[in-house]
Amino acid sequence: MQIKDLTTYRILEDIELKDINSRGYILEHVKSGARISIISNDDINKVFYIGFKTPPKDETGVPHIIEHTVLCGSKKFPVKDPFVELVKGSLNTFLNAMTYPEKTVYPIASCNDKDFQNLMDVYLDAVFNPNIYKYKEIFKQEGWHYELEDKDSPLKINGVVYNEMKGAYSSAEEILQEEISKALFPDNAYGKDSGGNPEHIPELTYDAYLDFHRKYYHPVNSYIYLYGNMDIVEKLEWLDKEYLNKYDKIEVDSEIKKQPEFNTIKDVVKEYSIASDEDTKDKAYLSYSKIIEDVLDTKLYHAFDVLDYCLISAPGAPVKKALIDAKIGKDISSSYDDGILQPTFTICAKNANVEDKDRFIQVIDDTLRRVVKEGINKESILASINSSEFRFREADFGQYPKGLLYGLQILDSWLYDDTKPFLHLECLDTYKFLKEQIGTGYFENLIEKYLLSKKNGAVVTLKPVAGLNSKLEKEQEEKLAKIKSQMTEQEIEDLVKETKHLKEYQEEPSPKEELEKIPMLKRSDISPDALPFKNEKVMLDDVPVIYHDYETNGIDYIDFMFETTDYTSEELQSLALLKTLLSYVDTDKYKYSDLSNQISIYTGGINFSVSSITKLKDNEPLIYLNVRIRALHENIDKGLDLLWNVLLNTDFSDKSRIKELIAQTASRLKNSLSSSGNVAAALRGLSYISKHGYYSDLLVGIEFYRFVSDIDKNFDEKIDSVIANIKKVLEKAIAVNRLTISYTGNKELFAETKDIISSYVKKCPKGTKPGKVLPIDLKQKNEAFMDASQIHYVARVGNFKKHGFEYTGLLRILKVILSYDYLWINVRVKGGAYGCSSSFQKTGEVMFTSYRDPNLSATNDIYEKIPEYVRNFDVNDRDMTKYVIGTFNALDAPLYPEASGIRSFIAYLVGETYERIQKERDVILNATQEDIRNLADMFEAVLKENNICVIGNEVTIKKEKELFKNIDTL
Template identity: 40%
Template structure:
């Protein structure tokens, strides 16, 4: 292909190498439709396709978000109610979703299977260009909002998936704060609007507005098509052209986003967020300072600000963070540099503060920045931040997310605003440029111009309000009552009929002919054997090594596993706090600031965690492990070993001021996490009712909050005892007698790795007290419980479960199929489609723990009834052979996810500790692939027995939980 060639309707605009992404880039424009297309050619078999649209909202109705949901509810070629769900059930996808941003909507898919990749691309293109929303108003009713009433006597209410999703999202004070910042920062353009939708405004969206938004923005001329990976690009271009783009002509789409004019002076705003009536108000205010720093495409500036954020705010050694903490303004400091908008902005937030500290907050910010400008930023801090940035860029490890997907999101931060998308993938010159400027006053001048002298800023004080939630609920009830009172009998009857029509549509299954339109792989397309996950047992100085050979580009991925069964039961909560503190306090040889800089200078990070690696097939197994995880370039192994040795041998707990700071930060993060990830809180609590490992783990979850609260509220009285217990935990843990090393690295580097580890092992052998420690017996006694966790959340997270093994049942491969069909069939229909929740899922763990959970759920008792009805659903389960193949393939996709080198090694090590062998994996896989309708029905007694145990935990709205008090044995105020 040559530049200006036209290939299947696409003109090649440029062709360039992007060595940092190991790719060759081809940028096209479709001649007839005007669609843009970017292809990154490389050897990655995890292929990615995405189509995105610039979708700037003009109000808070959430129309971009609702359309994102709705386009995947049927289309021209795939006239089902839920093609997205049918795809998930029967695809080998490695990613399948859609995302709404403040100004764009993205529809990405990924798969390693060529046929599957083509199928996914076809369904998504048909969904965005030919959705069924034009013929079915019920799609807006289901996914967006509708009035719901089944008889004239009932009160009117709102329901809808996005409506309830956003009630959940905007229960989080962090999300409410971000919403307020955007509204105040960009009052004159699209960013003042909530693209996800504000529940107060969502019911203002009309069907005509909904349709008009799609007509305007979902045009190829407003689209950004992205392809990544090892594929026949001409084949893909031919398909996209002939099936889709050739049907459209270029049109003018006015989707440009105007720049927000800078302010003449800093805005100061106050707002509030709801908390529960029994929650404390003290130290719950957010103080936030937000500065617009750049425009999209100002690559050098954006990189430099990102580096400054890391250096000044992101580490314990960060001077601006330290100044804010030392000033006693609040419990914790956080920051976020938002680059997914036209005008990137930096947010600096103090959590756990008081409103009267707002002036002092701004003064400390100003004075600290002025001092840094005057005296200079410590180059050690800047260089450490730059080294960490370089490590992360070169590593390019995005966990379970396909690399091509993350590249897509990165480049959209330029491409969407008509800037060079490839610039976001290149970093070699950027690193060199950033490093060269360390010798100048460039960074100080940036601080002066963009921080100190920048009035394009908003200062927000967000205070807790105990009565706000009640006032909002009362206002909503009053609004709905007034709307109903204003309706005639005929209008009320019309709402009843609309509700009935929607429910009928939801309950009516798709026809076999419609289902058959979704392309489906065959069982023969699936490898009958599980992936080989390599692991070799070796030794270094008598210590067992679990070695996974992999191409890591010279990075060593290291895990040190210390058996933690020497920690007495009464010290387990302190062991969890110890894992949060180690590495963040002084050692005998280094201050914590110096240590932070050394870690960032020489490694890609060191983390500490206490976890349970339970045994496969064993009920109530308890195998606590303290894990030290680290990564570094091989050339930095000596420094890595020295740092770890110092942390494990020399950490001190005598700086009480520092330890109080860390406990306050921990508490603040915990309180935010409650409403940011409540589903995890509910699951952890439920798990503590059903297994010993769950009860152990929960010592580091909600059960630890009273201890955290006591320590922070009464620290002086408890400091000596607390510090002593931290030292006691440390004295017990770090013995080479209980150590197993896990490492992932190239074979060619293994010998050097073994030599490099010997000094660390010799240092650990000095821990004679730890060597003498012996395993203890634990007395965790899980028993059936029903607990309601009261909060200010506007929605519920309902969790129910039990342990299969304890009830005498075996966990087979059929349960993986059951996970898929419950999540995307029974629960999807009953809890999401009909109940209006955002979703529900299942977990069947290899230690026998099974859990059901709903999330962002407007219901409570109704969802419990759905869970309790699962066994009956299974007894009557029917599915065609084709449907069973679909469920099986969908279940396999969750097992065969590609693994990065880091995850490959970590997975191999976890399997070793949990006793998961290749043979047991093969057995489960064979069972999964052979699962029949009869096998699914045969699971009904096990599920019935689990539900009969009546282990229940609900995190949710305090009023709703109290209205259902009869379901619970105990009610707990989560933050009391």
């Protein structure tokens, strides 16, 4: 049977999608009105999603809360958290749900046919038949609720989404984006935060929340997507029988209305919080935004990506350079939001001053007019288009399945026109068109029309206020105290009972018969064989080349690894700083702006990193400067010529350019530490106890931020020594005696590329051979770093090898158990944190972390009880099998060619063997609960080390200061 034979569906389009080697179908389900889009091809990593238009009317976060809560049990699968049950026991390659400004999407992916079907079933029942109507506790847990432990306790507000958004609103960039949206879209859904403003989330009532679901979660308002190699007819028949035919088509008013033109540039000033002892100088955010008409114009859709690069993002881009030269902000960025009906374009100056606002606007306006008059650099336009086209053809989306990214992209048009889901996917002709417009005035006319002549825009200024969040927290406490004071004794007693009841509900496990309704694979569904490494060692001019034989569709992936293990800590920090400068300053042949264009025209990117990994044989660190290039095979010679020019002939004499890059790096590191505080806190904690942790913190963590920040603040007095140091460490690193090369591609490409690589290696000096790592003095610091956040990132770390324990594959299973059972229930469900995780490395390193966590010491207490939980771990055979299967979704995740090569190369460097990973796999496949219980002593020893590091709210940190030896401001 073919799709055309199905009478339950109407085929609206059947089209060849030649740019992605696929067949596309657009269908309508006749009875329910559901929309279905299909991309059929031979990709085994299958993807499904169902999405809904969910335009918010206010800032209570109802779309976001529904996204969380529908995955908390349904009619067919009534367990409390089927999402977590799937994570524990599925081979999914993607499993999540996302709330956008006007849509909510529930995607899954898997390479296993049975698993894929199971995931589809659970997700569809979740959105159409959720238990939210039966259990108000779900709304309270995931959304918000008043919490009162006893009659004498202070009244609090808790809830997972509430705390998630408190974390989000601790970020200046998040606040800025919301204020820009409000200013640009006062009359439609985009002006309301679909995620929820924590100030307004407690205004959402249970009834209003249910009404929102009733209105929008109907098939007629849905967007269903299928991608990959599957029996499409079978899937469509099942979809009709199990879900869609139970609904009749109705009218749902979910139209995304356009914002009428207001023909003015709005001027908005808002405040945001910095830490109490921070200086407000150079901490303001200035932004300039315009609405860019219609997302359904595919040429415009891609053209503004090009303009984003040419005007702002590219090194030396005219608007960025003009603002930096005018000393307005230290970090200039831009964003083109093309995922909404009316895309927006924003230019932002971070680390600026409020009094510079008028100059900020004037410099942008003057520079854009000059660019229109003189024309955009033609090479810059070509560089941007070539870079986008390379990424499109490569189709490497890192950890995400390509079908997922295609599916999300089609919503950029499908959501606003039922007949055009594939509008932006077929883009090679558009890239060709845009190349043909270079030099014709096309791009300059777009600047004139949308950025200069059009008045629909906003200038939003964020003004820093020291200690604002502390003040707001105090006001919140007073407000809640007032609410409590106005409650009757009976109301207080009732609320204490409700708080207790919710905790009892959360603690009560789902009945066995409900858990068994969640479909699950068997251990026999798992391949017994580990994925092999592909490492073939070839000597090239006395340099080892590790060749990885993977099909790469005509792309060469090459890593040049220069070992720097023998560097001092000071040298390594200079090397880490160097990586932020290479290819962003002049060389003897190119100005940095021209160099950037050449790299984008001829390669898919040249990247520099400094990393520390640990050799398995002796647990000693291996530290290196890694230089990675990817390019189409026909361009690899030119790409390597550019790379070698950077490595051997970079000119560090332009101090003003270096100052600009250091200020930008400091700004971005600060934002990264605040938004990914769980990673930063864990690395800092590890720096107390392991060489790898020490060097990782030194190279990418808090210690590196402090190093860069100090140079930024004292630039004039330090710059000469900084330049001298980076020249010295670069000259020392770029040496044949320190070099190991990794090449990923097929045999034919490698055979042709070897001689080209050799010709460049010969240009390197022999240099010195790397020595052993230098001794370092590790000290337990147990630090807390205060910032302006309303939440915390709590990390506990240790090392089991110090206590005589060895790594085992059982730890991979325990990671799943702890992250999605013990920690999930206690830190997230009960505690209200947005996230929590555990990690165990082959080097012995152990990490427990929380993310956007309202608690501090309470979370630390939960970590302390892990050994007791492990010692008493008791599950049935089905649950044990579930944890085993869940372990393999990370082990067996499909990899793109470049990632496959990197995996093999890292194995070579650290001394990993196939025999060892096969043994690890065997241990996992045959694991028992007794094996897990036997790990308890390991964690008891690790937690007795008492290594803690926290980043977060200064008020809480000061209250709970007894946990720390040192407290500082981030």
